[in-house]
Amino acid sequence: MSKKETPELNASSLADIAFLLLIFFLVATTMSTDTGLARMLPPMLPNNQDDAPPIKERNVFTVLLNFRNQLLVEGEWVDVSELKEKAKEFIANPADKDNLPEKSETEIPLIGTYPVSKGVISLQNDRGSQYQAYLQVQNELQAAYNELRDEFAKIKFHKSYEDCSDAEKDAIRKVYPQRISEAEPKNYKK
Secondary structure, eight states: OOOOOOOOOOHHHHHHHHHHHHHHHHOOOOOOOOOOOOOOOOOOOOOOOOSSSOOGGGGGGEEEEOTTSSSEETTEEEEEHHHHHHHHHHOTTTTTOTSSSEEEEEEEETTEEEEEOOOOEEEEBTSSSSSSHHHHHHHHHHHHHHHHHHHHHHHTTSSOOGGHHHHHHHHHHHHHHOEEEEEEOOOOOO
């Protein structure tokens, strides 16, 4: 009796096809990249100007994050959930309180002359604080600016900030400029 042999499949080109598919997917796919926090650095001071201009204490909103991930805001222990409202009050200073930032009349396209706050949020964290806690603080501060801008857009342009044109968004950003100063992290542990 003769045994029938099954014909072999020629697989020599299979490796070439697999290699071509691998190359195709490497070239055609996009890798998601992590992006950092969008922050605009202040302009550099000229070489002949060593001292920074003095900033009045009332124009600075101090936020400290310690190694236990606790927040000290303006000398008061605060939960991160309260930070956004405190920051909004500081940034907007709706009642023109003497202990909150000064305002200067500024000419803004599409809006006219408007009192713009001179306030700066100063954020400093401990080297031992957790990254997640740091991001929560950043998110709350960003949310404060976003909410103020959205509220202003609804009052002035009768639409949300996202629905505004680029020129309208630019004008709103001039009303509520994002001024967050981050100091070098320190070691507060002793």
